Amino acid sequence: MNLTPNLWFQRKISFPSHRRGFHLVTRHVTESLPEISQIQAGFLQVFLLHTSASLTINENADPDVRIDFETAMNHAVPENLNYVHTLEGPDDMPAHVKASMMGTSVQIPVGEGRLLLGTWQGIYLCEHRNQGGSRQAVLTLTGQPIDR
Numbered sequence: 001m002n003l004t005p006n007l008w009f010q011r012k013i014s015f016p017s018h019r020r021g022f023h024l025v026t027r028h029v030t031e032s033l034p035e036i037s038q039i040q041a042g043f044l045q046v047f048l049l050h051t052s053a054s055l056t057i058n059e060n061a062d063p064d065v066r067i068d069f070e071t072a073m074n075h076a077v078p079e080n081l082n083y084v085h086t087l088e089g090p091d092d093m094p095a096h097v098k099a100s101m102m103g104t105s106v107q108i109p110v111g112e113g114r115l116l117l118g119t120w121q122g123i124y125l126c127e128h129r130n131q132g133g134s135r136q137a138v139l140t141l142t143g144q145p146i147d148r
Helices: 026-032 034-038 064-076 092-102
Strands: 007-015 021-024 039-048 053-059 105-111 121-127 135-145
Touching (some): 007 034, 026 135, 034 135, 053 092
Antiparallel strands (some): 039 135
């Protein structure tokens, strides 16, 4: 029975400004938290500190997937509805709805010092505003340390 206490790491990071769309940020996350390599078995939570952008995990190989995501989300949540909250522009309220639909956090298992994503999976920052600016996230990693 392993009685070694879990390790905990937490860090706030900033994603660079992105145009509206779906942007792979897996590498940015892993490079910002090198302590992942210390975890034998655990979890990483990535939590976005915004209400008009979101996070998701999906296909990381074909860039057409990113275009199709944007197309589908714009179809599901059009900007031309009769929104009441319009003070910050026509893309603001639809961005809030998209973020609520998709969610602002992802949790990924960690094993043997790496994220246990599937072969074709990556972490996406989903920018729903035309000019969203830099986005911040909190990374929280916990798990059993690798015995060395």
